[in-house]
Amino acid sequence: MRSLLLAVLVLVSANASANGQLASLLTFESAAARPDGRDDQPNVTSIINANMEFITPENISFHGGISFVLGEEFESSVNLGTRFYSSSPAFQIFPNAPVWSFIGGGISFLDETVYYPEAGFRIATSNVSRLDVFIKILNSDSETYDRHIMIGAGLTF
Helix, strand or coil: CHHHHHHHHHHHHHCCCCCCEEEEEEEEEEEEECCCCCCCCCCEEEEEEEEEEEECCCCEEEEEEEEEEEECCCEEEEEEEEEEECCCCCEEEECCEEEEEEEEEEEEECCCEEEEEEEEEEEECCCCCEEEEEEEEEEECCCCCCCEEEEEEEEEC
16 A cells, blocks of 8 residues: 555656646654553654655645654654645745745554644745744544644755
């Protein structure tokens, strides 16, 4: 299943429309809140993602790649997600540094499937790079991942 998803991602990336933008997306997430004392189930401490992101002219992005879960146990998996960005900057921090808001969601294929909604901001740090700041809430049937609130930052280039 994972190989099939990775192959689809590669094909979509290779056939990306000239009207969109393809970029690398690296993120780091840390658990801001997580349940404790659940029958000795391991907890997630942080997650590192290495993704490719395709952004359409309609401000919708699709991303996918590899996740590395750090905590009491190490795991790696494939992840897929989508985001919807505001059509115009929500505000500006500094001159020439617009900030867009976004909402999205995704899925990670860990030992147990994990679904998450996310919300955040994307800051233009230069003409070719962006900084993301976001929050995710992990949802799963497994107590290892369920009800973890993750705070993260990412770099798109």
